[in-house]
Amino acid sequence: MNARGYFDHAATTPLRPEALDELVRLASLVGNPSALHRSGQLARRALEEAREELAEAVGAHPTEVIFTSGGSEADSIAVLGGWAARRAERPGCLVSAVEHPAVVGAVKRGAGILPVTAEGVVDLDAADRLIDAGTGIVSVMAVGNETGTVQPAAAVAALAAGAGAWFHTDAVQALGHIPLDFATSGAHLMSLSAHKVGGPVGVGALLCRREVQPAPIGLGGGQERGLRSGTVPVALAASFARAASVAVAGQAAEAVRLAGLRDRVADLCLRLGGRLNSLPGGAPHIVNVTFDGVRADDLLFLLDQAGIRASVGSACRAGVHQPSEVLLAMGRTLDEATQSLRFSLGWTTTDDDVEALGGALAAGLQIATG
Incomplete structure (x- = not known):
């Protein structure tokens, strides 16, 4: 793969x-x-x-x-x-x-x-x-x-x-x-x-x-x-x-590695106007972010076209177009819950992946907001 x-x-x-x-x-x-x-x-x-x-x-x-x-x-x-x-x-x-x-x-x-x-x-x-x-x-x-x-x-x-x-x-x-x-x-x-x-x-x-x-x-x-x-x-x-x-x-060393990559993903999302739903110091492999005014499904499609695979939440909700129940439970609005993406990292994630994500995300947001 x-x-x-x-x-x-x-x-x-x-x-x-x-x-x-x-x-x-x-x-x-x-x-x-x-x-x-x-x-x-x-x-x-x-x-x-x-x-x-x-x-x-x-x-x-x-x-x-x-x-x-x-x-x-x-x-x-x-x-x-x-x-x-x-x-x-x-x-x-x-x-x-x-x-x-x-x-x-x-x-x-x-x-x-x-x-x-x-x-x-x-x-x-x-x-x-x-x-x-x-x-x-x-x-x-x-x-x-x-x-x-x-x-x-x-x-x-x-x-x-x-x-x-x-x-x-x-x-x-x-x-x-x-x-x-x-x-x-x-x-x-x-x-x-x-x-x-x-x-x-x-x-x-x-x-x-x-x-x-x-x-x-x-x-x-x-x-x-x-x-x-x-x-x-x-x-x-x-x-x-x-x-x-x-x-x-390898958990201890991998957690440090992934946390560094996670923080880079979080930083690039913030630079592109996103708002984080993930707490600092949370698990080292998940970043959840809201891009106001951009439908998550639309951005997800644009990222996929650029070779970036992400998600809008739980895989058990895949293909079901509805707002994140988790974010709603956290007090987010209906719009915010439909404008949020999850980027999750793992043992194959590299610096080059994060670099590619930055370029694809910037381009996707430009198209989605244009």
Whole structure:
């Protein structure tokens, strides 16, 4: 893949060579890991090795790793399954207003909302008031997928624990970008996704503490600790584990590198008249910016024509022409929410990419405002 000019890493990032090697190595492995014969045992061994590798990378015990089809399924099991497991005695479910659609969608099923500030940070005073003895589960993401805001997840986890509620965090945009350790996070449940760290599409994981048992939300054989059914794709799981290991091993140095590039992107956006929606000191790989008077869809098209790939928000909203619900929750106007773009960086992003973005963005804005 030619990743030059690619600024949509928060949607999906190119496959790392180490992850590709694992994928190829195990793609021809024959045997269902649930089968009892020798081929099944070999597949099971490869699967458990992947589980152990991923667990080590994220500070979890291998028995806490539940492989899923991706971050959205992990979110759904955690929030809907966790809510269902506790609903009889604790009917409340609370999610922040800026969550991924896989979490904030629970609001349509009766979940309450934790409000955020104008900067997109969960309001801790409001959270303290809303989380009570009737709350079964609380969900606040670690890093905002649209703005890169680092949420006070540990503080909300402490509030949840004090009220006896389970705490879930969507850490899809955190893995590989900020330090992540499940054991010390205070979270009962944590969602991860492979293709955001250079692994393959189609696999993710839910980290679930051993004393926590959400209700399964699907039918089947219950292969993954009784919570997730279906034959686990061994090659995908191993590729995910390897990508996570590589990303975590280089996280500190890569965060410094990406933060430098992020700041350059932010500076050029400001010089071209943009207004930032991302907080200083946020995640090192996301810049969200509003260009007043310019439809984001129009600018996105012009950038695409110039070979620059960016987005207007969550990839799960791709192709749906509507304002960003995250920005609306932050108090932005309808116009502002339709005039904002997200530039996200990753392991393939270079200085030359940022240079190309500057030229293409200046030209695109000239056309869009002309």
